[in-house]
Amino acid sequence: MSSKKRAVGPAEAVTAASIAHRFYIRGHSKLEIAGEFGISRFKVARILDTARETGLVRVEFELPVPVDLALSDELRSAYGLDRALVLERAASQGDRPEVRRRIGKLAAQLLTEIVTTGDVIGLSWARSVNVMTEEIQQLAHCPVVQLCGVQAGMDMRDRSVETVRRVASVSGGDAYPIYGPLVLxxxxxxxxxxxxxxxxxxxxxxxxxxxxxxxxxxxxxGESTVYDALDETERAAIAARGAQGEIAARLFDADGNALSTGLAHHVLAISTEDLQRIPEVIALGYSAPKAEAIDAVLRSGTVSTLITDTNAAEPLLTLAAKHTP
Structure with a gap:
């Protein structure tokens, strides 16, 4: 089949361009255009279709953020999310700290956009969440609540208490920190x-x-807030239970089921039940090695918005397809 565009003569091109200009630029309805040109609105629709097919009219999207629109939409649909934001391929390249910075910046832009004065925000510590808090320049007035205790070995500035305080200082709302270690x-x-x-x-x-x-x-x-804080025996026992993904110190198996382990009794963190009651949970998860963990958490139904990169999004779509009945 030939891929050549149909040749359009000058008279047809001028008419089509005039109609397209009225429709796309001036906002006239097809009915209004039909009346002006003395043709049916169905013919107006055909002319507009032809204008796009012949290249006379080209539709372009120029997003103000480095997001892959097609992958984002596919991922949102595959997992039934409210929203998915996938860093475009160029922005997904580079070393991990740089990709983390871009993920954090995108999360900061999203939070600034969607938070209102009626919200109460919860934050769980992670390097990407910490970067997000550094990128937030303005935020609606609201309380900010720490979801987990302090991870051992962190510099004071990077600890979850300081992360919560930074966001609260930007919003002007109250901060609710947890002055205690994550793992007890x-x-x-x-x-x-x-x-x-x-x-x-x-x-x-x-x-x-x-x-x-x-x-x-x-x-x-190196990929979990609590893994490195446990001894080898407990890590292995939890792995044997099928632990795959983790958010806010709560674990999920490969099917998205919340795991009940001894860990739940010696961490200072929000419960799985409280976490799953939150109307909007924004999860940051990126890089190909984390794809299976991200898949597990998404399958739990806990997350409503995912911010990720193309390196994780592509294997995620393959994993989602395997689970489709």
Whole structure:
């Protein structure tokens, strides 16, 4: 089949251009154009179709952010998300810190756009979430709640308490930090700390959350907020239970089922039930090695918005297709 465009004579081209200009630029309806040219509105529609087919009219999208529109839409549809934002291919290249910076910046732009004064925002610490908070320049006045305790080994500026305070200072809302470590030695210590007045106040705000920003981790070294804080025996035991993905210190298996493990009793973090009640959960997850973890978390139904890169989006579409009945 020939791919050549049909030749258009000058008279036909001028008529089509005049009609297209009225429709696309001046905003006239097909009915109005039909009356002006003395033809039917069906013929106007055919002329507009021909104008696009012959290249007389070209439709272009110039997004103000580096997002791959087609991949974003495919991913949103494949997982039934409210929203998916996939960094375009060029922006997905480079070393991990640079891709993380771009993911964080995109998340900051989204949060600035969608947060209102009626919201209560929850933040779980992660490097990408931390970058996001540094990129936020303005935000509607609202409370900001810490979802998890402090991860050991972090510089003070990078700790979740400071992350929450930075966002609250931009919005002008109250900050609800958790002054306690993420992972604790046993259940009794965890319960004692949860009942401390400041921490109990923060936990009491979990039921009010309307939006949350979390990072998706994989159950392996360097890819999870809690994996490296546990001893090898506990890591292996949790892996044997099928842990695949993690958000806010809560684990999910490959089918998206929330895992009940001993870990739940010695972390200072929002519960899976409270997390899944939040109307809008924005998850940051990127890079090809994390694709299976991202797939697991998305299949849980906890996440409504995913921000990712093409390196993860492409294998995610393959994984989603495998699960399609």
């Amino acid at each position: 030695p046993d259940r009794r210590t965890t319960e004692i700390l949860r009942n401390q007045p400041g921490i109990a106040e923060t936990f009491g705000r979990f039921r009010d959350l309307t939006k949350a920003v979390v990072s998706i981790g994989a159950w392996r070294p």
